[in-house]
Amino acid sequence: MSRLLSLNVGRSMAVDYSNPGRTGIDKRPVQGPVAVADPGPQGVAGSGLAGDDVVDRRFHGGDDQAVYAFAREDLDRWEKVLGRELPSGVFGENFTTAGLEVNSALVGERWRVGGAVLEVTSPRIPCRTFAVWMHEQGWVRRFTQDARPGAFLRVVEPGTVRAGDPITVLSRPDHEVTVEFLFRAMTTEAELLPRTLAAIGVINRAYAESIRKRLG
Secondary structure, three states: OOEEEEEEEEOOEEOOOOOOOEEOOOEEEEOOOEEEOOOOOOOOOOOOEOOOOOOOOOOOOOHHHOEEEEEHHHHHHHHHHHOOOOOOOOOOOOEEEEOOOHHHOEOOOEEEEOOEEEEEEEEOOOOHHHHHHHOOOOHHHHHHHHOOOOEEEEEEEOEEEOOOOEEEEEEOOOOOOEHHHHHHHHOOOHHHHHHHHHHOOOOOHHHHHHHHHHHO
């Protein structure tokens, strides 16, 4: 059964490697119920999870990136590659999932998690803050080549969630654009970009705008 293994939120902390001088990437597991709701438009709003800080709102947070999900199975695989422990939340993810093929999820796919319904919008594109946070040489390149980036979600129905809640896939759209496919199209395989238009209406709006510009 697919489930929410760990529910993670972060508090803003001072750093010297992020333009705002602070970051909320350090997500830590919480045990109690957490409210999930639309945060508002990107550039203004932060996280969809109550108590979770998003600092650089130019690129992070907002309705189309309200929640970030990453599979525990992929963290376990990276543990072996990197030779160190990777606790749930360390990639900055809000949802650490178990038993769910996050990267094979279709853009526009809907999940019920606890009392909330969420929709897959896009992959996570790695940034400098993530790279410095991980303390791994060439991290952005390595993460990009791996092409298993985890998924951003928008909130369709607000509700409360907690660690241990089942994750149920409610619906899957009729196209080929998975999280991994969209990630490869936007990073290493631009020749795939025209095929992402099949999902353009549900893709993260900032990403959709970028795709349209790149395709002219």
